[in-house]
Amino acid sequence: MLAEGLGQLHAESSDDVLIMGICDDSRYVKPGYAMICLPRSRAHVADYVEAAGKQGATAIIAVGVSVTSDLPVLHLASMQQAGLLLRRLFRTEEARTHFYGITGTDGKTSVAWMLREALTRYQPKPVWSCGTLGWLRAPDDILDIGNTTPSMLTMHAMLSSANLGGVHSVACEISSHGIAQERIAGIDFHTAIWTNMGHDHLQDHGGYETYLKTKAGFVQATAAHGGNVVANADHADIREHAPEHACWYGHGLYRDDVDLAWEQELPGLLRLKSAEGEVVIEDIPLGDFHAENVACVALTLMVSMAIPLADLPKLLGRISAPPGRMQEVTAGYGQVYIDYAHTPEALDRCLQAARKLTRARLMVVFGCGGERDREKRPQMGAIAVEQADLVWITSDNPRGEMPAVIASEIEQGMSQPYAAEVRLQLDRDKAIGEAIATLAEGDLLIIAGKGHEAYMDVCGQRLPWSDEQVAEKYLHQKHSLAGEEMCA
Numbered sequence: 001m002l003a004e005g006l007g008q009l010h011a012e013s014s015d016d017v018l019i020m021g022i023c024d025d026s027r028y029v030k031p032g033y034a035m036i037c038l039p040r041s042r043a044h045v046a047d048y049v050e051a052a053g054k055q056g057a058t059a060i061i062a063v064g065v066s067v068t069s070d071l072p073v074l075h076l077a078s079m080q081q082a083g084l085l086l087r088r089l090f091r092t093e094e095a096r097t098h099f100y101g102i103t104g105t106d107g108k109t110s111v112a113w114m115l116r117e118a119l120t121r122y123q124p125k126p127v128w129s130c131g132t133l134g135w136l137r138a139p140d141d142i143l144d145i146g147n148t149t150p151s152m153l154t155m156h157a158m159l160s161s162a163n164l165g166g167v168h169s170v171a172c173e174i175s176s177h178g179i180a181q182e183r184i185a186g187i188d189f190h191t192a193i194w195t196n197m198g199h200d201h202l203q204d205h206g207g208y209e210t211y212l213k214t215k216a217g218f219v220q221a222t223a224a225h226g227g228n229v230v231a232n233a234d235h236a237d238i239r240e241h242a243p244e245h246a247c248w249y250g251h252g253l254y255r256d257d258v259d260l261a262w263e264q265e266l267p268g269l270l271r272l273k274s275a276e277g278e279v280v281i282e283d284i285p286l287g288d289f290h291a292e293n294v295a296c297v298a299l300t301l302m303v304s305m306a307i308p309l310a311d312l313p314k315l316l317g318r319i320s321a322p323p324g325r326m327q328e329v330t331a332g333y334g335q336v337y338i339d340y341a342h343t344p345e346a347l348d349r350c351l352q353a354a355r356k357l358t359r360a361r362l363m364v365v366f367g368c369g370g371e372r373d374r375e376k377r378p379q380m381g382a383i384a385v386e387q388a389d390l391v392w393i394t395s396d397n398p399r400g401e402m403p404a405v406i407a408s409e410i411e412q413g414m415s416q417p418y419a420a421e422v423r424l425q426l427d428r429d430k431a432i433g434e435a436i437a438t439l440a441e442g443d444l445l446i447i448a449g450k451g452h453e454a455y456m457d458v459c460g461q462r463l464p465w466s467d468e469q470v471a472e473k474y475l476h477q478k479h480s481l482a483g484e485e486m487c488a
C-alpha cells in the first residue's frame, strides 16, 4: 500500500508486509524493521542485507541498488522516490512546518541560529534549527545529529516530529555533501537561502565548478517547486547561478540592483534599505560578516513571512550569535575571540572585522584540517600574514595527516615580504597559551577554525577539545599572575 506507484516489489507472497520501523544501517536494525539500503551501501549491500535479516528485518527497501533476498524487497530507482515513500510512511505529505534551507560556504550556522531566534520572537509557536550545532529545539535542548545536514531518515523524522509538535519553522543548514548525497530528497523547502561561495570541500566535489553547481542545484530545485529564494548579490557566481525570481541582499546603501541593501554604520549598528524605506538595527553581533548575516535574515523574514521592513528592528535588535562565531571568551577582557572561520574567505572576513576592533596588535592562532581541501592551506597562510601582526600556525583536526606537513603547506602561502611575525606551535593548547601570554594592552587575539567544536579529530579518534576552555584557562592564569604581581 505504502509503496503503491513508487517502485518494483519483489516478494514471495502478495500479502502486505507489516513493518515496525525503518533503519538505514544494518547494525541498528531491530526485529520487524524495514532496512533501507541507500546507493552508498552498494559495495557491501549483500552483507548488509544478510546482517539486517539476521537482526530480524521483515523487508528491504533498495534505493538505486540491486538486492536479492528471501525477504520482500522493494526496489526504488531514486532517492526522490525514497523521499516520497518516507513522506507516506511518516505521514508528512501535508507538511505544516516551513523548512528553510540555508546553503553557502560560510554563514550557514549563524543565519540558521539568527533566523530561529527572529522567528521565535515573531510568533508563538516553536522554531527549530538544524546543522553544525545539532538539531536545536531550544538553546538548551540540542540533539547530536552527526552531520551538518543529517541523513535522509533523520531529515524525514525531523519533519514528522516538527509537524506533529506544531513547530512553525525549521532553519536547516544544507551542506554540499547533504545535497550531493541527496540526504534532503523528498523535503520541500519553503525558502532557500544562499549566503556565499568560497573554497571548502573542493577535493570531495572534484573542483569548484561542481561544488558551485551542487549548491545551485539545491536553490534551483527549491525555486522549481515554488519556494522562495534569498541570495547574496555580492557574489558573481551566485548572481549567475541563482534562479531568476531570487530576492537579493547586498552591501552598500546606494545601489538599485538589490531588494535589501545593508551597511554597518558602526560596530553593532546595521542600516537596512529597501523600497519600503530605511531602518536601523541596534546591538547586532560584532563583525561585518555578522552584519551581512543579519541582513540575510532580514530579507528572509520580509520575503518568506511578508514582514514589513519597519518591524525588523524589534525582531532583529540585540539578536545573538551562535557559540563559536566571533564569541568573546567570557573570562577575558574583550581581547580574545573564538571563531569557526576555517575557510580562506571566512578567515579573511573574521580578521578584517577583528582589525576594526583592535587598538594595538592583531593576533591569530589557526591551522587547517587534515584530509580535506589542501588548496586552502597556502591561501589561509597568505591571508593570516596579510591581516595579522602575530600569527601562530597550529593544528586543527589533523585526522590521518601529519600536523607538520599541513603546517608547511600553510607556510608555503606566506611569501615574503610581509610584516607579520609567524610562530609555529603544533600543540594547539600551547599555541593558545603562548598567544595569550603575549597579549598586551589593546591587542586582540582571534583563535580561528574550531569555534564551538568540542573535539580534536586525530587519526580517526575524536579527542575532547574546547578552544574556549583552553583560552579561559590561560586567561585566568595570566590575570591571576598579574594580580599577584600587583599585590607583591
Ligand SMILES: CC(=O)N[C@H]1[C@@H](OP(=O)(O)OP(=O)(O)OC[C@H]2O[C@@H](n3ccc(=O)[nH]c3=O)[C@H](O)[C@@H]2O)O[C@H](CO)[C@@H](O)[C@@H]1O[C@H](C)C(=O)N[C@@H](C)C(=O)N[C@H](CCC(=O)O)C(=O)O
Pocket: 024, 025, 026, 027, 038, 040, 041, 048, 146, 147, 148, 149, 150, 151, 152, 175, 176, 177, 178, 181, 183
Ligand atoms: C563521506 C560522507 O559524506 N559520508 C556520509 C555518508 O556515509 P557513507 O554513505 O559513506 O557511509 P558508509 O559507512 O560508507 O556506509 C554506506 C551505507 O551503508 C550502511 N551500512 C554501513 C555499515 C554497516 O555495517 N551496515 C550498513 O548498513 C550505512 O548506514 C550507509 O547507509 O552518509 C552518512 C549518513 O548520511 C553520513 O553520516 C556520512 O558522513 C560522514 C560521517 C562525514 O564525515 N561526512 C562529511 C564529509 C560531511 O558530510 N560533511 C558535511 C558538512 C560539510 C561542511 O562543513 O559544510 C555534513 O553535512 O556533515
